[in-house]
Amino acid sequence: xxxxxxxxxxxxxxxxxxxxxxxxxxxxxxxxxxxxxxxxxxxxxxxxxxxxxxxxxxxxxxxxxxxxxxxxxxxxxxxxxxxxxxxxxxxxxxxxxxxxxxxxxxxxxxxxx
Amino acid sequence: xxxxxxxxxxxxxxxxxxxxxxxxxxxxxxxxxxxxxxxxxxxxxxxxxxxxxxxxxxxxxxxxxxxxxxxxxxxxxxxxxxxxxxxxxxxxxxxxxxxxxxxxxxxxxxxxxxxxxxxxxxxxxxxxxxxxxxxxxxxxxxxxxxxxxxxxxxxxxxxxxxxxxxxxxxxxxxxxxxxxxxxxxxxxxxxxxxxxxxxxxxxxxxxxxxxxxxxxxxxxxxxxxxxxxxxxxxxxxxxxxxxxxxxxxxxxxxxxxxxxxxxxxxxxxxxxxxxxxxxxxxxxxxxxxxxxxxxxxxxxxxxxxxxxxxxxxxxxxxxxxxxxxxxxxxxxxxxxxxxxxxxxxxxxxxxxxxxxxxxxxxxxxxxxxxxxxxxxxxxxxxxxxxxxxxxxxxxxxxxxxxxxxxxxxxxxxxxxxxxxxxxxxxxxxxxxxxxxxxxxxxxxxxxxxxxxxxxxxxxxxxxxxxxxxxxxxxxxxxx
Numbered sequence: 001x002x003x004x005x006x007x008x009x010x011x012x013x014x015x016x017x018x019x020x021x022x023x024x025x026x027x028x029x030x031x032x033x034x035x036x037x038x039x040x041x042x043x044x045x046x047x048x049x050x051x052x053x054x055x056x057x058x059x060x061x062x063x064x065x066x067x068x069x070x071x072x073x074x075x076x077x078x079x080x081x082x083x084x085x086x087x088x089x090x091x092x093x094x095x096x097x098x099x100x101x102x103x104x105x106x107x108x109x110x111x112x113x
Numbered sequence: 114x115x116x117x118x119x120x121x122x123x124x125x126x127x128x129x130x131x132x133x134x135x136x137x138x139x140x141x142x143x144x145x146x147x148x149x150x151x152x153x154x155x156x157x158x159x160x161x162x163x164x165x166x167x168x169x170x171x172x173x174x175x176x177x178x179x180x181x182x183x184x185x186x187x188x189x190x191x192x193x194x195x196x197x198x199x200x201x202x203x204x205x206x207x208x209x210x211x212x213x214x215x216x217x218x219x220x221x222x223x224x225x226x227x228x229x230x231x232x233x234x235x236x237x238x239x240x241x242x243x244x245x246x247x248x249x250x251x252x253x254x255x256x257x258x259x260x261x262x263x264x265x266x267x268x269x270x271x272x273x274x275x276x277x278x279x280x281x282x283x284x285x286x287x288x289x290x291x292x293x294x295x296x297x298x299x300x301x302x303x304x305x306x307x308x309x310x311x312x313x314x315x316x317x318x319x320x321x322x323x324x325x326x327x328x329x330x331x332x333x334x335x336x337x338x339x340x341x342x343x344x345x346x347x348x349x350x351x352x353x354x355x356x357x358x359x360x361x362x363x364x365x366x367x368x369x370x371x372x373x374x375x376x377x378x379x380x381x382x383x384x385x386x387x388x389x390x391x392x393x394x395x396x397x398x399x400x401x402x403x404x405x406x407x408x409x410x411x412x413x414x415x416x417x418x419x420x421x422x423x424x425x426x427x428x429x430x431x432x433x434x435x436x437x438x439x440x441x442x443x444x445x446x447x448x449x450x451x452x453x454x455x456x457x458x459x460x461x462x463x464x465x466x467x468x469x470x471x472x473x474x475x476x477x478x479x480x481x482x483x484x485x486x487x488x489x490x491x492x493x494x495x496x497x498x499x500x501x502x503x504x505x506x507x508x509x510x511x512x513x514x515x516x517x518x519x520x521x522x523x524x525x526x527x528x529x530x531x532x533x534x535x536x537x538x539x540x541x542x543x544x545x546x547x548x549x550x551x552x553x554x555x556x557x558x559x560x561x562x563x564x565x566x567x568x569x570x571x572x573x574x575x576x577x578x579x580x581x582x583x584x585x586x587x588x589x590x591x592x
Contacts, residue, residue, distance in 0.1 A: 021405075021406075054402075054403075054404075054405070056404070056405065056406035056408075056409070057378075057406050057408045057409055058406075084395075084398065084400045084402075085400060085401075085402040086402075088386070088393050088395060088400065088402045089393075089402065089404065089409070091382070091384070091386075092381045092382055092383055092386070092393065092409065092410075093380075093381060093382075093409070094380075094381075094382050
């Protein structure tokens with residue numbers, strides 16, 4: 001899975017470039033763990049879902065696993081740019097009650113600082 | 114008095130709701146069409162004519178002869194490109210005794226407190242849409258009916274349906290369909306919902322529904338037949354659950370419509386949405402999300418139609434045999450036909466299967482140059498050789514209807530939901546297709562009556578008819 005990682009000050013922004021399904025979320029998790037290990041002091045993360053047009057239960061499970069990993073470091077994981085179709089999946093699974101969701105990456109970064 | 118209902122007009126808003134024809138879309142705990150039948154019963158009308166179109170086989174299979182409602186139902190097909198009232202003009206005298214006519218998805222809300230309809234004592238009542246077109250009428254006035262049938266726009270003014278304690282409301286969008294369900298299952302549920310197993314306290318539960326004791330039901334709720342609700346499920350308020358649905362444990366349903374044959378996974382919260390199979394629809398925004406995850410939502414029934422699988426396998430095997438047996442004759446004869454200018458293949462853009470558009474090669478004998486060579490070429494079915502090769506790729510069926518051209522016939526393609534473009538077509542007479550509505554009628558006919566048996570018959574007819582025609586008459590072979 002193609003994932004972009006960038007650092008905006010003390011906040012990391014993760015941008016998956018395609019759908020998050022059972023076929024590819026293992027790769028996302030591995031890359032995320034790798035990247036988090038390399039950025040020692042980073043605690044807060046924003047996941048930008050603008051390019052994710054579909055997410056299944058495995059994708060949601062991975063996001064929750066990432067949230068847990070970030071929380072263990074004392075940080076927080078926020079979601080930005082949730083497309084309407086993915087938002088519907090968040091709503092029916094109640095994931096929107098677990099994550100803090102922002103309309104844009106900038107807003108999510110500001111909330112994380 | 115007779116009733117004429119048009120159920121065949123395409124309603125584009127229903128596309129996201131799956132393959133259910135709009136007359137059979139559930140409203141509360143039964144199909145839309147049944148509410149029209151109930152009004153007929155209340156008005157004392159027994160003779161009902163349904164004009165069919167897309168989904169004809171499903172509507173016919175549901176309504177049959179009308180015995181469950183005490184009605185006598187007969188059927189006609191909607192002709193392509195003709196207005197709904199053109200059917201009435203075919204035999205205008207038949208309707209002079211009185212006509213109840215609906216030609217759009219109009220729901221007739223009952224305005225009286227008891228839900229009962231006052232006895233029809235004659236008169237003329239018309240419902241017009243926002244565009245001024247007549248969506249429905251009820252009249253026993255022969256003069257009015259004659260004028261209306263001759264020219265609907267010239268018909269004199271009439272009373273509105275409110276005088277009969279009905280409020281007609283045309284459904285134009287998924288949002289309006291959702292709102293209709295919410296109002297039908299709401300406080301006035303007793304006017305609309307069929308009793309089923311229990312209809313008290315604004316809860317209607319159908320037959321054969323498994324409800325564990327830990328299920329919480331908050332009225333108003335309508336649950337269809339043959340449903341299974343998991344432990345600790347919460348249903349309502351304002352939930353419509355269709356027939357043959359499975360709601361897994363700890364799921365909460367409220368202000369939602371779950372259409373027939375849907376599985377809803379465990380621990381979910383469905384609020385303000387329509388769920389049909391693996392499709393989640395937000396009625397407010399119209400956004401449709403296809404969820405390819407059977408842990409969340411999924412169709413209960415298998416989407417595989419085994420009859421079609423058999424037809425596909427049979428068609429593919431036959432195509433292999435045709436290609437193997439025709440390859441050499443084609444390689445020999447086609448260059449001769451082309452060099453002697455007796456005919457050629459023309460590339461046509463057509464609608465193939467699975468929503469694709471692509472080229473298809475059609476043999477065109479040169480006018481005025483029909484000869485024994487071109488006839489022999491067609492008698493051996495070599496004009497279909499490129500088509501048989503296409504069947505091997507799975508883009509087209511061996512047997513079916515003549516492929517719809519693109520972009521010239523795009524509107525026709527939109528009217529046919531179950532589309533089976535084939536190399537061997539059900540009727541090879543071009544005149545049938547050229548007739549107004551002919552192509553649509555063929556497509557609907559084949560979708561309704563397709564079977565392995567019919568395909569075998571079409572293949573055998575093709576193999577024997579053309580060579581026999583060639584040997585007996587030596588006539589130019591068409592098609």
